[in-house]
Amino acid sequence: MASARHTLRTASTIAGLEWQLEWRQGHQLAAVGLFAIASVYVAFQASDHNTTAAGWTAMLWLVHLFSGFTAIGRLFDRERTEVRRYLQWTAEPLGLMLGKLFHAILTTTALTAVVLGAFVLFLGWPQGMDDPGKPGLLVLGAWMGGLSMTTTLVFVSAVASQIRAGGSALAAVLGLPLLLPQLILATRLTRGALADQPWTMLVEYPLFLGALGAGTSAIACILFPYIWRA
Amino acid sequence: MKGAWNWTWKAGSILLLGYVILRGFGTPLQPGLVTATPSQLGIGTDTIILAAAGQPFAAADDVPSDFHVVLRAGDQLLKTETVEITPHSVRLAVNTPATLPSRALDAFVFTPAAGTLFLGNACFVEEAAKGDIPKDFRAKAPEERAPKLGFSFPYQPNIIESIRNLLWHVPMWFAMFFIMGLGFVASLAQLRTDNINWDMRAEAAVKTGLVFGLLGLATGSLWARWTWGAWWVSDPQLNGALVTVLLYSGYLILRAAMGDDDRVGRLAAVYNVFAFIMLVVLLMVLPRYTESLHPGKDGNPGFNSYDLDNSLRAVFYPAVIGWGALCYWMYTLRLRMNRHAYHLLSR
Amino acid sequence: MTLVMKAMLLLNSLEGFFFGSGKAHVVTGVALIILAGLALSLWRMDRRLTQLEEASREDTL
Numbered sequence: 001m002a003s004a005r006h007t008l009r010t011a012s013t014i015a016g017l018e019w020q021l022e023w024r025q026g027h028q029l030a031a032v033g034l035f036a037i038a039s040v041y042v043a044f045q046a047s048d049h050n051t052t053a054a055g056w057t058a059m060l061w062l063v064h065l066f067s068g069f070t071a072i073g074r075l076f077d078r079e080r081t082e083v084r085r086y087l088q089w090t091a092e093p094l095g096l097m098l099g100k101l102f103h104a105i106l107t108t109t110a111l112t113a114v115v116l117g118a119f120v121l122f123l124g125w126p127q128g129m130d131d132p133g134k135p136g137l138l139v140l141g142a143w144m145g146g147l148s149m150t151t152t153l154v155f156v157s158a159v160a161s162q163i164r165a166g167g168s169a170l171a172a173v174l175g176l177p178l179l180l181p182q183l184i185l186a187t188r189l190t191r192g193a194l195a196d197q198p199w200t201m202l203v204e205y206p207l208f209l210g211a212l213g214a215g216t217s218a219i220a221c222i223l224f225p226y227i228w229r230a
Numbered sequence: 231m232k233g234a235w236n237w238t239w240k241a242g243s244i245l246l247l248g249y250v251i252l253r254g255f256g257t258p259l260q261p262g263l264v265t266a267t268p269s270q271l272g273i274g275t276d277t278i279i280l281a282a283a284g285q286p287f288a289a290a291d292d293v294p295s296d297f298h299v300v301l302r303a304g305d306q307l308l309k310t311e312t313v314e315i316t317p318h319s320v321r322l323a324v325n326t327p328a329t330l331p332s333r334a335l336d337a338f339v340f341t342p343a344a345g346t347l348f349l350g351n352a353c354f355v356e357e358a359a360k361g362d363i364p365k366d367f368r369a370k371a372p373e374e375r376a377p378k379l380g381f382s383f384p385y386q387p388n389i390i391e392s393i394r395n396l397l398w399h400v401p402m403w404f405a406m407f408f409i410m411g412l413g414f415v416a417s418l419a420q421l422r423t424d425n426i427n428w429d430m431r432a433e434a435a436v437k438t439g440l441v442f443g444l445l446g447l448a449t450g451s452l453w454a455r456w457t458w459g460a461w462w463v464s465d466p467q468l469n470g471a472l473v474t475v476l477l478y479s480g481y482l483i484l485r486a487a488m489g490d491d492d493r494v495g496r497l498a499a500v501y502n503v504f505a506f507i508m509l510v511v512l513l514m515v516l517p518r519y520t521e522s523l524h525p526g527k528d529g530n531p532g533f534n535s536y537d538l539d540n541s542l543r544a545v546f547y548p549a550v551i552g553w554g555a556l557c558y559w560m561y562t563l564r565l566r567m568n569r570h571a572y573h574l575l576s577r
Numbered sequence: 578m579t580l581v582m583k584a585m586l587l588l589n590s591l592e593g594f595f596f597g598s599g600k601a602h603v604v605t606g607v608a609l610i611i612l613a614g615l616a617l618s619l620w621r622m623d624r625r626l627t628q629l630e631e632a633s634r635e636d637t638l
Contacts, residue, residue, distance in 0.1 A: 162493060223503060
């Protein structure tokens with residue numbers, strides 16, 4: 001039991017550290033927000049108030065996907081080399097992974113709020129819709145989709161950070177195909193929620209997204225110790 | 231002794247595949263009805279031509295006494311008169327009454343040699359009023375006969391002759407699963423022991439499996455073009471297959487990016503374990519659930535159980551064993567190459 | 578799909594297009610040739626690897 005408590009303590013320390021790092025290097029957080037809002041603005045200019053539900057969904061997830069990449073892709077190599085080496089020797093891998101995951105989940109939640117907010121602010125709802133059919137499900141879908149993308153990205157960036165040169169480019173190459181299933185589920189959910197499809201047809205998607213996210217984080221936690229001190 | 235067995239199973243896999251090719255393309259298809267023209271009938275007398283595919287169901291120009299065609303509306307049978315038979319079509323005269331229990335007519339062809347052929351919703355009678363078929367128009371249900379077709383493949387609507395692809399497409403995916411499973415076990419062992427031998431096994435398995443995955447995609451795409459009319463459709467199983475192949479390509483990219491870094495074995499093993507778990511989820515778990523929630527999305531639900539009858543089974547099982555053994559052979563070759571290269575480099 | 582079917586049946590309504598047109602034999606032949614080529618190349622690879630393995634074993638001894 002003591003070791004479980006130790007792991008949790010490590011996790012909370014790491015999460016706190018990440019949070020501090022995020023505030024100290026405020027430009028990184030700001031960069032992600034800027035990227036997201038600028039992308040939405042480009043989408044707004046391109047759409048000319050005539051977006052169909054399918055187009056709206058496509059743009060939402062493209063923006064969400066690449067903002068997620070920007071935010072999470074460098075999760076494992078943004079500390080300075082010395083700090084990283086120190087962590088490598090002192091921190092327990094599982095606790096470190098849990099801490100990073102927790103931080104990634106917080107970041108994604110904030111990011112989802114920014115992206116969705118910017119979409120509603122600039123683009124409004126799709127053509128012919130004053131409101132989405134199921135706003136609660138839309139928000140839940142954007143959040144769950146973001147989370148299950150994030151957990152996969154955490155694993156991929158952990159793998160890619162082990163490579164000396166070109167790690168972040170590799171994270172993109174490895175990550176995109178892995179994210180396809182989540183994106184397929186998420187886009188269907190969003191489109192369904194906008195088109196007011198019945199609950200019974202849509203309720204499976206958040207469940208699948210949640211299961212995928214939980215599964216990938218579990219695998220990442222199990223496998224991470226093997227690469228961390230390799 | 232060991233050398234003899236070594237060549238026996240390799241030659242055996244090739245012989246099995248030869249048998250599969252000969253039997254797979256040489257076996258005739260059981261006859262089945264494809265179309266009815268015209269598909270719209272008026273009230274009164276009309277002629278219909280039912281066209282069939284597969285092996286001939288009757289000799290030409292000879293209407294045997296126990297050859298019957300009836301149309302079914304709802305649960306009642308409408309009689310017809312057979313005018314002419316060719317090996318792949320039958321022309322009939324039908325007198326349609328003004329009242330029918332259903333506007334859609336199913337066609338049944340009772341043949342002495344080929345058993346009963348069926349075409350659902352063959353014709354429609356738009357003008358018919360709802361009601362029973364008058365007595366004079368009704369047919370008695372003819373006797374069902376067991377078909378005497380010999381060794382032949384079953385007829386499936388929409389799939390027709392392309393059923394032979396079952397012997398290529400499905401065993402290729404089976405072989406891919408098998409060899410990727412082997413790679414998964416090797417990667418687990420690699421993580422446990424940190425022995426380069428296991429890493430070489432995993433790499434050989436992924437490379438071989440990827441070849442079979444690509445072949446599976448290609449044969450599947452061909453099949454989709456024929457049965458669904460498009461090279462690619464958005465279906466959970468297809469999405470899963472594509473993502474799986476992309477994932478394993480990522481494995482090779484990861485290895486290439488690592489170069490001769492000495493941590494490559496461990497990192498690749500971690501990635502491979504993850505990839506195989508995703509393969510199981512994407513190809514075996516996820517499609518099953520989404521399909522059960524959207525039934526009949528792609529026209530041939532019967533194929534989920536492969537509708538294997540005995541003739542198809544007699545070729546399908548050898549195909550599975552043959553492709554599996556060929557795949558394993560290719561894997562051992564790749565593995566021996568890896569070992570030899572390692573041996574040369576470490577000298 | 579059914580359009581293709583119909584066209585093929587019209588062209589070859591008496592025989593059934595796969596067997597009657599003789600395409601079945603062409604397909605079988607091509608597949609057998611490919612299989613034979615594959616078997617030959619795999620066999621040669623196998624033999625060459627065996628030779629290499631034997632050579633390197635003698636080297637180390």
